[in-house]
Amino acid sequence: MNSIQRKIWTLAAAVLFVMATIWIALTYYNQKTQDQYNAILQRYLHMNEVTNASQQTIAALNNYLQTPTQANLQQVDSNKMRLRTARLEVMDLRNAENDFALASYMNLIDSLVETTDRSILFLSEKETEESTSAFSEATRISKYISEMTLTLLDTELKTYDRFYRGIIEQSTELKKFGIWMLLSITFLLLFFTYWFSKSITRPVLKLTQAAKELSRGRFDLQVEVTSNDEISFLAKMFERMRVNINNLIQEIQQKAQLENELQQNKLMLQESQLRSLQSQINPHFLFNTLDTLSKKAYLEGSEETSDLLANVAGLLRYNLKRLDRSVTLYDEVKVLRQYMEIQKARFTDRLHFHADINEWCLYVELPGMTLQPIVENAVIHAVEPLEDGGTIEFTIADYGERVRIEISDNGPGMPESKIKEILEERAEQTEGHSTGIGFSNVVRRLRIFYGREDIIEIESGPGLGTKVILLIPKARRSGKDDQTSDRG
Template sequence: MKTIRSKMMMLSILIWIIMAIIWLSMSLYNQRTVEKYNGILQRYLQMNQASQLSQQSLTSLNKYRIAPTLENLNQYGNDNASLLRTKVEMDWLRNVTNSMLLDSLQNMLESQSEAMDLAVRFQKDNDEENAAKQFDEASNISKYISEATLTLISGEQNTYDAFYRKIIKRSDEIKKMGLWTLAFVSLLLLLFSYRFVNSVTQPLLKLTLSARELSRGNFKNPIEVATNDEMAFLAITLDSMRLKIGTLIDDIQSKAQLEYDLHRHKLMLKESELKSLQSQINPHFLFNTLNMLSKEAYLAGAGKTSELISSVAGMLRYNLRKLDSRVSLKDELEVLEEYLTIQKARFGERLQVVREIDKSALGIELPILILQPLAENAFIYAIEPAEEGGTLTIRVKQDENYVLVQVQDTGQGMEEEQLTRLLSQTENTMYKGHSTGIGIWNVIHRLQLFYGVEEIIDIDSQVGVGTCITLKLPRGHKS
């Protein structure tokens, strides 16, 4: 069990030690070389920067002389300030060999700055002759600065020429050492690889073939490897995984079938619940009976009774449709009028109905039996409990995206807990003893399924003021 691991560990440790020694040696050498090289490079850049800033400030001065604007003057001021900063910053370049030349260069930088400032002053005084003289003086000094910079750089090159040669020599030595190290490590790897490759490839080939069979869904063939190392343990693990995956697939298939059956049973149960809402009595018999009673009442001179029976018959005929039927908003308002006729006869002067209807919005489609449950909710919770009755407002309006249908009452309103209970499925699925038997949650759920949106209803209720239920029906569902 430890053969392959021990060999690999020994090889890894040996290679790590060799590479660590090489890396540390080269890192230390490269760090020193890079630091030295960066110092030299910084000296060159600092020297070259003096010449560049000299030319740049002279160019800015010339732009100001051609176009004496505030922007050009500010640009010249910035460049001249950079030139003077560079003069101060060049002190760190001083050594025994370049001290005099560096002093001369710094003095020239200061002289150029003074000459340019005089040229600016004469330019402001409109003294073109003296301004031109000072500009020429600054130009000549800039040329001397360029020559002095080149002289400094040339001196630096001579000073560090020996260092460059030493770097080149060490680079060649490092290259040779790298080649020898590579050859040594390669030989070591070849010798070790030859020892254990044969003991690994055969079991590995068997494991590969077994894994291919597993990927094709064949979990029947056992996996066996006749060795005494990690490959044997891997084969045992893979074989155990084969058995567990096979069992898991069987369990998943069983659960999937069970979930499918459960889902189908839920759908059947839901369909039966919807059908049961319309099959609690014999609706056709009752509808025919009500029509007959309406005619008898009319012939007997009871016109009010005939009208009420006719309204009940109209509601029953409308409710006989399937709950998944599509109707227009106009149809819903018409059957709501039948319902309000019955309630008006019941409450008399205690009930006031206000209608604010935008007739251009009545063509939108919606599921059947939407408005009547909302109105019934207003009667149950607002108008019926109040001795003085109340006002029910039916409002239809539209905007760019929605048709808004509002059912508003002047009842006592509801607190947050009452509103939550009203919207809950468990406590409000059915109003026992009332006409529709369809709760607010049912209305919301069917509207969400019909339009495919969640935000379909808004309920604004204030205690002591009343409740307003607003349906937001997306436009585009025309009958």
């Protein structure tokens, strides 16, 4: 009964096998080529190391002749050791084509070491002229080594020129092989796909023909499908459906009568709901009316009144959204600005609002109507009771894996007991003046939304103002849908 599935797995296995074979071949070829490149590069680096070591030895020897201290002598010995090590590495590069040149190269290295030792010996015996002469000879030998290195490198380049050409030819052949392989695989896949599709579509066509006959009301034709896969099982079920179709017709008639009755009841319910809606004010009518008043005020030259009406309409539209869906911090900041414009029109110079917002943090999601109730609480308790008004500062900043939101005022503050009640969600569930959402309800909705307790902090004291700090995670901990419909 799993013939179709087995065919699909066979096709997938064949494709994976071909792809794996091609990948292994390409990987082997690339690794082999890389190893050859590395071997050639090491030959060049070893020869270049000899030149660098010889030059460093001459420089160290010169420093020692100028200032014969123990530290300079140790530097000379260190460079000689480095030169001997490089000589051993270069000896491994000997082959039939560079045997003579490499032997001369080794002799030059030995001569440089010997001349360096002789210069140091003459200096220790106070024979300055002989030491200087030995130093000059060592310098000439170092130059010969540099020239010989260039000669050997040139020889190496000529020697491996054939290798580079061979790699290019192999790459060309590999491209041709890849094209032929692609064409072959394409042909095989097309052939297998055609055969596979025919083995499925042939019985499906028979089932389609049987379905057409049934649609014409002919229930006497038997459905026959000769196959040994899932289509055969489907044909048997189709035949059973044909046998039971008369009983189903009767059941359908009964269900149709029942659905007709339910439809009548539904129409009556809709009529009742329509009568109920007719007694209510349509919020969209209210929004459109406010927009009309805003435009009319603008045309009459009352731009401030126009802006105020537009902000009221936007604020009402946002407040009527469902609270069980998350919004972005950008949406919250936008409606908060509209709310503050309305409050500024109310309090004029008594209300000062300062905002410092990091635009990169506005993509974070949070429950709807989170910021406005907190700011509204600050307006009610920090600005409205004071004769001189007050100041509200609003800040959004990046805080690592979280976004830090601060809302602070210079009002009378709140006692420690009140802060504890709010954070422990023991405060009275009073509603906000414009949103219907109280401060403690905001705390509960935030904790439910993010599934953690460390979301909010409150810093305040009598006469010290109040600072509310929200630490909003950039990513929610759980994968559940927004569950912030718990309203106070």
